[in-house]
Amino acid sequence: MAPPPAQPHVLLISSPFQSHVNPLLRLGRRLAAKGLRVTFTAALRDGIRLPDNGDVDGGVRVERLRGCGMWAPDDPRLRVPTDMVRHVEATGPAALGELVGREAEAGRPVTCVVANAFVSWAVRAAGDMGLPCAMLWIQSCAVMSVYYHYVYSLTDFPSGDESDSNSSGGAVTIPGLPELSIDELRPLLVYTSGHETWRQMLVMDLGTMKEKAPWVFINTFDELEREAIAGLSKHMPLVPVGPLVDPDDDSGGVEDDDGCASWLDAQPRRSVVFVAFGSLVDIGHDEAVEIAEGLAATGRPFLWVLRDANRALLPDQDAIDAAVVAACGGGRGKVVPWCAQRRVLAHVAVGCFVTHCGWNSTAEALAAGVPMVASPRWSDQRINARFIVDVYRVGVHAPTPLTRETLRLCVEEVTVGPEAEAMAARAAILGEKARAAVGDGGSSDRGVQAFVDRITYGAAEP
Known part of the structure; x- marks a missing residue:
């Protein structure tokens, strides 16, 4: 009888943004649960929530990418995203080589590398070391398809100028997607000015996926984006593995962040308005006051995540605090700087989610079966909002910035409206489909298992 194959070792490499770290780490936990050795690395910077170096999180060991001139996590230069990305791209390949070497010396040779967006340099460097590679796309398949069709000129895109109108009136038609307006496309890197570095990296990412990555994981599931997946699969080898949420989040409990668990437990079923805008969106002073007043006007209990970094940017903190205190009168509301968002969404007390429509937040809400008030800001968020409202029909669209009256009306519409x-x-049906997709034998679980089987038994191609 042939001996069993050695335990494969997958090295995950993330860009240093919390919204990039989370889905890749969750994918790592799934791989570890299927018997793989998994190590996670990133050029970390202060503010990223991650276990300490060398610790194990859900079967995933964390090793910070370091050395070779790489800046320390507290280096102030890392606070400038463009400078940070350029620095990591310059120093990352050598640091990655040293990490792979240390793992081999420790008896844990790396079998495969999985990188997410904006670290395609890692795929190239790993390829130079003879390691097979995969990439994880952390946004929706629809948005990936938009970028792909733009970069490879497969569809006629308007220029983005106010005066421009192509034959379809400024709209874009892409296989598997609804017709998208220029207003929905304008926040993307295709059009956003002043982001040339990010645009170049996007083009590089898509080229790397197309030419060098035999597996392209995507944070979605077949039942959610079947047509978009089918359309884009004609051009690259997509493996849906989403929604990438923690597998133990469906218990309905929530870890006790600032008393969130006990507070939620005391609220009626489907009564709480949960408000969170992710790790990157900064709201201004006026909008913060409007949100506080609007939440008070709903007459409903609410949980509002207002990050400390965001509060520090607000010039009139006394006015914000006064509005928050008034909104929270009688203990009806709770404001926290951070929470375990997916666990909050899974709590039975949460009735709707006021969100910026980042894809992580959208996927988490869909997996939890929670209706949404969509208030998109930039990047992919307007397209995600379009799908939430018009395709999935599990939410309503709110104008940006939010005002107290529009927030009150939107919350009313999504909770007690017709x-x-x-x-x-x-939303509940989509939540059931999401849980089925990642459960044993589900569509996303099969994709993960196929990857595990191939690297375990030595296949170099999917």
């Missing part, structure tokens, strides 16, 4: 029960029912 379509509220239908939205909640559709």
Whole structure:
């Protein structure tokens, strides 16, 4: 009888943004649960929530990318995203080579590398070391398809100028997607001015996926984006593995961050308005006051994540604090600087989610079956909002910036309006499909298992 194969070792490499770290780490936990040795690395910077160097999180060992001139996590230059990305791209390949060498010397040779967006340099460096590679796309398949069709000129895109109008009136038609307006496309890197470095990296990422990555994981599931996946799969080898949420989050509990668990436990079922805008969106002073006043006007209990870094940017903190205190009168509201978002969304007390529509937040809400108030800001968020409202029909669109009256009306519409029960029912069905996709034998689970089988038994191609 042939001996069993050696335990494969997958090295995960993330860009140093929390919204990039989270899905890749969650993918790592799934790989570890299927018997692989998994190590996670990134050129970390202060503010990224991650276990300490050398610790194990859900079967994933964490090793910070370091040495070779790489800046320390507290280096102030890392606070400038463009400078940070250029520095990591310059120093990362050598640091990665040293890390792979240390793992080999420790008896843990790396079998495969999985990198996410904006670290395609890692795929090239790993390829030079003879290691097979995969990439993880952390946004929706729809957005990836938009970028792909733009970069490879497969669809006629308007220029983005206010006066420009192509034959379809400024709209873009892409296989598997609804028609998208220029207003929905304008926040993307395709059009956003002043982001040339990020645009170049996006083009590089897509080229790397197309030419060098035999596996392209994507944070979605077949039942959610079947048509978009089918359309883009004609051009690259997609493996849906989403939604990338922690597998133990569906218990309905929430870790006790600033008393969130006990506070939520005391609220009626589906009564709480949960407000969070992710790790990067900064709201201004006026909008913060409007949100506080709007939440008070709903008459509902609410949990609002207002990051310390965001509060520090607000010039009139006394006015914000006064508005928050008034909104939280009688203990009806709670404001925290951070929470375990997915666990909050899974709590039975949460009735709707006011969100910026980042894809991580969107996927987490869909997996939890929670209706949404969509207030998109930039990047992919307007397209995600379009799908939330018009395709999945599990939410309503709110103008940006939010005002107290529009927030009150939107919360009312999604909780007690004429379509509220239908939205909640559709959200619950999508939540069931999401759980089935990542469960044993589900569509996403099969994709993960196929990858595990191939690297375990020595296949170099999917």
